[in-house]
Amino acid sequence: MxxxxxxxxxxxxxxxxxxxxxxxxxxxxxxxxxxxxxxxxxxxxxxxxxxxxxxxxxxxxxxxxxxxxxxxxxxxxxxxxxxxxxxxxxxxxxxxxxxxxxxxxxxxxxxxxxxxxxxxxxxxxxxxxxxxxxxxxxxxxxxxxxxxxxxxNHTHTWESLSMVKEPRNGTFTWKLENFSTLNKTSYVSPAFLVGERNWFLTVYPKGNGTENGKSLSIFLKFESLSIFLKFEDTPANRAVYADHILRMLGMLNKKKEYASDKHWFSASSNDWGYPSFISLKELNNASNGFIVNDTITIEVEILVLSEIKVFRSENTEEA
Structure with a gap:
């Protein structure tokens, strides 16, 4: 029995x-x-x-x-x-x-x-x-x-972590015009959406921190709050992994970029990049072709992105 x-x-x-x-x-x-x-x-x-x-x-x-x-x-x-x-x-x-x-x-x-x-x-x-x-x-x-x-009666919650290769809309290009007249310390691009998060590029035309007056600095930044609130959502306070490439595009398919960089973005570490992305001397050398019609073109390509989904379902009790 x-x-x-x-x-x-x-x-x-x-x-x-x-x-x-x-x-x-x-x-x-x-x-x-x-x-x-x-x-x-x-x-x-x-x-x-x-x-x-x-x-x-x-x-x-x-x-x-x-x-x-x-x-x-x-x-x-x-x-x-x-x-x-x-x-x-x-x-x-x-x-x-x-x-x-x-x-x-x-x-x-x-x-x-x-x-x-x-x-x-x-x-x-x-x-x-x-x-x-x-x-x-x-x-x-x-x-x-x-x-x-x-x-x-119970609440069932479970989490799914996916490492998404070549996420949708993972490449964003930004043209920063009137470059010679820019007088602010930094400039922020329009937001672009990848993986339920808003992302931004930040450029320091004259350099950031110890690179001030020496280099142009570029950083990738993410918005720590998810823009979606729904049954299946991305937790707002969770870190997001991004394997990405920052590059500057020039004339005749010329570009300057570094090997892909990997970072877990979070509320306490929400940007990542290069204080010395390109020296001002190299940038301002017209023969290098990075300034075209007083405009520089910055691009980011996200190669791999983590996506966290939290699923919640509630049951009710009936005796």
Whole structure:
């Protein structure tokens, strides 16, 4: 007999569903592997019962009657769904007017999900005990089974991390015009969206920090707040990884760039780049062709980007 199973009798009938069968012997003779009940609803979900009169052979049901609970109509459930159930199944003792209650011992639960849509007891009750009319389960060729389905109230959260190669819209080009007249310390590009985040380029025409007066500085910066708030979202306070290339484009396909740089961008480290991207001497040398019509062209290409998705689903409890 199955271990970890509790069997006891009680006066209270099943709270959610009863299945009465008349002429049970004819059901046996029909040689049907199982009988599927109608659909009933409780706990915010739809269910049915599957009765195996000759036992569910795949659940060690030889010599027993098997009874299972099946969750129905899950096609519209989100990916990764799970429903926790405190399951009780019943066989009615018609002589003593009591219900044999079969359930998992020690408060164990059954987990219904995409891989497991049917749970129950392969050894609900032995055929020998059930068929003995003095036990009260099969009287005048009739019997009654039942189910009580308590859906556990819980919030299920899980996270998915993807390292996305060549993310959509991963290349952004920015032309900074009237370069010779720029007099601010730094300039910020328009925002561009990659992977549910806004990104920016920051240019220091005369250099940043110790490179002031020596080099042009370029940094990639991200906005730490996700612009989307939805069921499946990117957490606003999580770091984002970007393998990227910063480059300056010039005439005749000339360009200056460094090998790809890797950085985890976060609220405390939201920009990354090169204080000495190009020396002012090299930049201002007309023969190098980086200043064209008093305009410089900066480009960033994001090669790999991390994307975090958090999935949340809530179940409700109904006793």
């Amino acid at each position: 199955e271990t970890g199973i509790s069997r006891r009798k009680r006066d209270l009938p099943p709270a959610h569903y009863k299945l009465k069968i008349k002429s049970y012997s004819l059901l046996i003779q029909s040689e049907a592997e199982k009988y599927d009940s109608g659909v009933f609803e409780t706990g915010g979900h739809k269910w049915s019962l599957s009765l195996y009169p000759n036992g569910n052979k795949s659940s060690s049901g030889n010599g027993y009657i098997s009874l299972c609970l099946v969750i129905e109509e899950t096609d519209t459930y989100p990916h990764g769904w799970e429903v926790l159930v405190d399951l009780k199944l019943f066989v009615f003792d018609q002589i003593r007017d009591k219900y044999l209650t079969i359930q998992d011992a020690d408060g164990a639960f059954r987990r219904f999900n995409e891989m497991n849509t049917e749970w129950g007891f392969g050894q609900l009750i032995s055929e020998e005990i059930f068929n003995n009319s003095s036990n009260g389960y099969l009287v005048n060729d009739s019997c009654l089974f039942g189910a009580e389905v308590c859906v556990i």
